[in-house]
Amino acid sequence: MITLFGELEDLDDETNLNLLADIMRKVLFLNHGGIIDFILQDEIFVGVAGIMEYDKALKEKTEYRKFIKDQAKLRQVVRNP
Numbered sequence: 001m002i003t004l005f006g007e008l009e010d011l012d013d014e015t016n017l018n019l020l021a022d023i024m025r026k027v028l029f030l031n032h033g034g035i036i037d038f039i040l041q042d043e044i045f046v047g048v049a050g051i052m053e054y055d056k057a058l059k060e061k062t063e064y065r066k067f068i069k070d071q072a073k074l075r076q077v078v079r080n081p
Helices: 002-011 014-029 033-039 042-052 066-072
Strands: none
Touching: 002 014, 002 042, 014 033, 014 042, 033 042, 042 066
């Protein structure tokens, strides 16, 4: 999904980016431990945040990736096995 997201964003394909965000939201709502562990990997997390920037449920487009890269100071409190 992350690779597809990059391609859709390069093409400025808002319709499919919105669909991808809807799919990702549904995946997140599954609340499955294995999925959450996968998403929390450093190289995946920023991509998922980018996908969620296109969630139509939001009133305006957000800039999660910019916030994560520029302002957030993320720390691992508990080690995942």
